[in-house]
Amino acid sequence: MQRLIRKVASFFVKGQGQSPIFNSEPKVVPRNKHNISRGQIDKAALDVLYGLKRAGYEAYLVGGAVRDLLLGLEPKDFDIVTNAEPEQIKAVFRQRCRLIGRRFRLAHVHFGRSVIEVATFRGAGDAAKLPVARKKTSHSRAVDASGRLVRDNVYGSIDEDIWRRDFTVNSLYYNIRDFSIIDYSGALEDIKKGQMRLIGDPETRYREDPVRMIRAIRFAAKLGFDIEAKTKKPLYEMGHLLKDVSNARMFEEVLKLFHSGVAIDVFEKLRHFGLFTYLFPQTHHVLSEEEQGFPRMLVVEALKSTDERIQSGKGVNPSFLFAAMLWEPMLQRREQHLAEGLTHQDALYAAANDVIEQQISSTSIPKRFSTQIREIWSLQFRLPRRAGARAQRLFEHPRFRAAYDFLGLRVAVGESSDQELFDWWTEYQKKDAIDQVAFANDVRSEAKKTRKPRRGRNPYRKRSSSNPAE
Template structure:
C-alpha cells in the first residue's frame, strides 16, 4: 500500500497536475504558442549584461542545466535601459545550484532561491516554478486563495504561467542568445501594454500586491494598463486589506522612492489604491481648501522626483511626513480648539495619526520618530526671540524641519516671511544672529526719565531732629 502511495505521489500526481495546468492555460485568453526571437530579431547584447550574470549562466550550462535571464532585466534590456539587477532561472534545484557555486547562499521560505555572491553584486538564481496542486506540503494558500508558501518546481513551460505580466515573462537563452516568448510579451513591448498573464481577477486574488506592482510598472515603463487589468483593479481594491501592513510599507517605498512619485500618486488615486495605503491622507484630500493640502503633496513629490533625477538622496521619513501632515494639522487644530496648548496638541495629534497609519502601512519606529520630530518642530519656528532659535538650529533634524517649513510656505501652509527669516538666520554670523533675536526696543524706553537725586558729598544727609 505504501509503495502504491509513493508511486502516486511521485509519478501520477505530478502528471495530472501538469495536465490540469495545461488545460487551464489553454483556456486563458493569451497566445500560449512559444515564439523564439533570434539574435537578429532583438536588441539584447551580451555587452549589456553583467559579467557575473554571464558567469552564472555559462557555468550552469556547462554543468548540463538550462539557464536563462528572465524578468525585469530582459524587459529593461529590450527597452534600452540599464537593468538594476540580473535574475537567472534554471531547471537546477536550489541544492544543485549550491553545489555548482561555492559562493552561494539559499534564502526564502515562500520560494527557495539561490543567491550567488560576487562581492557587492548578487545574482539571484531561481528554479523553474511548477503549476502545483491546489494544496500540498510545498504549496500553501490561505482561505482567500493567496499564496503563502510556494516551493513547487517544474519546467519553463510551467514557470511562465506563474509570472505576473507578459513583459516580465521573456526568457533570454544563453545557448543561442535568443528571446523565448510564451505569452506575447514581445508584442506587448511594442505596443507599450502592461497585461497580466491569465485571468486578472484570479491573479490579483493570488497576490493582491500585484495591483500596486501594475501601477508601479505602468508608470516606470510609460505603459498603459490592459483594459481587463484595469477592470479587475477597480473590482478588487479591497483585497489589499488582507496584506500585512509591513509588506505594504515596503511596497509604498518602492512606489514613491523610484523617481516617479507624482505620476504614481495620481494613478494610485485614480484606481482607488491610495486610500488603502494612506486612508487618513485620502480623507483629508476630500476636504481640501483652495488646493491645500494637495499642493503640499504635489510639491513634495515633485521635489523627491527631482532629487532622484539629480542623483541625490531622498529620505523616506520626509516624504511620509508630507503625506500625513494634513491629518496631523487638522487633528491638532481640533485639540487646540478644546483648550490644548499648541505644542502639546501637535504632539498628541502626531501620536494618534501614526497609530492609525501603522494599521495600514507599518512604519518602522525610527521612521515614525523622525516624522514626529519634523512635525513637532513646526510650531517652534514661530519663536524668534531670545535663545530659542539658537537651540532649535542645533537640533539634529533642523535641516529637515526647515525644509518642511519652506515646503509649507511655498504651498500656502505657512507665512513666507517666517521661512525667509529662518533662511537668513541660519546663514548669518553669530553677531547678526544675536541682533536678529533681540527683543524689539520699547518706544517708551527712549523717553527721558526722572532723574534720581543723590545727597551731596560732605553734607550730613541724616534726618534732623529737634533737640
C-alpha cells in the same frame, strides 16, 4: 517615452512574425535581431549565469531587466531563473549564497554589495484548484480560503514557469547559451502596443497576490503604458484585498511606488482606481474632504520634489514622504487634542503618535523612520524660535535639513505667513559661523524691541505674607 518604446519594440518584432498572446510555442529572437549585449548586463549577474551554466544547469536572465534592456532603460535589478533547486544553487556558490523565503524559496548570491536573486522554475497549476494551506512544507503550493497564494514551492520547467509570471512584459527570458530572447506570452507585441497585460485570468491572479494591483499601476506609470482592459477592470473592484497583505510588505511596495521617479503619475493612477485609500487611509479621507485645497497641493509638491531628486540621481528619505502624506491628518488630530485642553507640545506628540499608529495598520513604518517623521514635524514648530543660541542648536539638529526642506514645501504651496521664516533660514545657512551668531542675535534684539514692557510692581502695594503673625 511611448514613442521611443514603440519604435524600439517594433525593431524586435519586425520580420519575426506575430505569435498569438499566450502561445505555448515560444517565439525565439536570435542575437542579431535584438539589441541586448552582455556588456549591458551587471557583472555579478553574468557570474551567476555562467556559474550555473558551468555546473550543468539552465540559467536565464528574466523579467524587468530584459524588458528594460530592450527598451534602452537601465535595469534596477538583474533577476535570474534556473532549473537548479535552491539547495543546488547554494552548492554551486557556497558561502556567497543565502537561501531566503517561505512563501517563495529563493537564493541570494552576494558579490560585495551586489545581491543577485536566483529563483527556481515554478511549476504550473490552476490556483483555483489548489488545496488550502494547512501546514508548512518546502515543496508545495497552496492558497488560503480567499484565493491568496500562500506557498509556491512547486518546481518545474521554463514551459511551466512562464505561467507563474505576472505581466507579459515581465516574462521575457534571455538565454545565456546563445544570447537569444524567448517570448512565450506575446510580451514583445504588448510592448509594441504599449500595454500592461496580466498572464492568466486577472481576478484569479489578483486574488493570488493582491500586490499585483499596485504593481500594475507602478509599471504602467514607469513605462508610460496603458493597462489592458481585462487587466484594468478588477482594479476598480478588488482593492479591498490589499488589506490582507502584510503591512511590512506594503511599506516596501509604497517605497517602490513613490520612489520610482514617476510618483505624481502613480499618485493620480492610485486615486483613479480607488487604491490610494488602502495605502494612506487618513490622507485619502482628508483629500476627499478638500479635493483641490492645501493638503493635495502639499502631497503633489512633495511627490514632485521626490521625482526631481530621483531623476537627478540624488538620495531620498522615506521619512520625508510619509511626513508630507500625513501632515494634514496630524494637524487635524492636534487641533482635537488642543480642544481637549492639552498643551501645544503635548498635543503635537499625542497627534503624531495617533496618526503614525493608525498608518502602521496599513503600512508598517520602521522605528528609525517614524522617529524622523516626528522630528520633522516637531521642528516645524521650533524653527520660528531662532533667537540667539537657539538658532545654532536647531541648525545642528540631525533632522534640520529635512525640516527646512519641509518648511520650504509648505511655503511653496501657499503658506505665505512662513515665507519670511524660510527666507531667514535660507540666509542663515549661507553665512559663516561668526556671522550666524550675529544674525541670530539680531533676531533677539528685534524681539526685545517689539516685546511689550512688563508691568512694574507697585511700590505702595502691601506685600502679602504667608505668616499670619506679621
